[in-house]
Amino acid sequence: MEGEQRRLLVRFEGEDLGHGAHVVLPRLSLALHQGERIALLGQSGAGKSTLLAELRRRLGGEAAWCPQHHGLVPQLAVYHNVFMGRLPEYSALANLWNLVRPLRGPWREVAALCDELGLTGLMRRPVGELSGGQRQRVAIARALYQARPLFLGDEPVASVDPHQALRLLDLIDSRHTTSVVALHQRELALSHFDRVWGLRDGRLAIDARADELSLAELDALYPDAAEPAGSPPPGNDGAPLPSPEALPCARGRP
């Protein structure tokens, strides 16, 4: 995709992002193009959710959304939680009817999704009775059920093991042309995505192609991560971590 003419989806040009008077990311500049798969990194409080919320606002109905705390209704069955992804597409009457007696077409579609996500046989189970990893997959199923060209995810693979995380990201990729996914698994950011946005100290410290980045550069986004005494230096080759100024902002942007 790099180097090709791609459709610009969103551009921030020196804009302040935050919550009311609280500016989290001052003078932010970045661009999202169609076809990009972006890993969004940064330590807790760096502003990942803030940025995703603004992307979501700008992309509107083009983007499927998988929120950080899943936003599921624990008393409702898996089927109903997934169906909620398309609630606005049906009439109030159909939605009410579906609550009592599931509609046949949506039931089949949700069942197929649940099979793909390893949730077979759980369609009637209240979400409150599921494990953390199962709930996470229900939240992903609901986002996939929205059937949008873009996927925005706030740590959608935080509660699953690395193997399953990869499988879920593959599934998300197979159904969306563009994605921005907040996550903390740095190895996954390098191996699975084609671009990394890294937030640190209120700025976009990294905006670079994944294949041009090292784990040490990503580690530098987490200055508060305590190194256990006697542990080896964190760089791949034992070299000291780069300062934020040395981080590769805007590297590899065509």
Ligand SMILES: Nc1ncnc2c1ncn2[C@@H]1O[C@H](COP(=O)(O)OP(=O)(O)OP(=O)(O)O)[C@@H](O)[C@H]1O
């Ligand atoms: N609704 C809100 N109102 C005011 N401030 C907020 C609100 N939501 C988040 N913040 C603040 O904005 C800053 C960035 O928060 P944000 O949730 O975007 O970080 P994050 O990188 O997603 O963190 P985490 O990895 O813990 O989810 C934090 O200082 C947070 O306290």
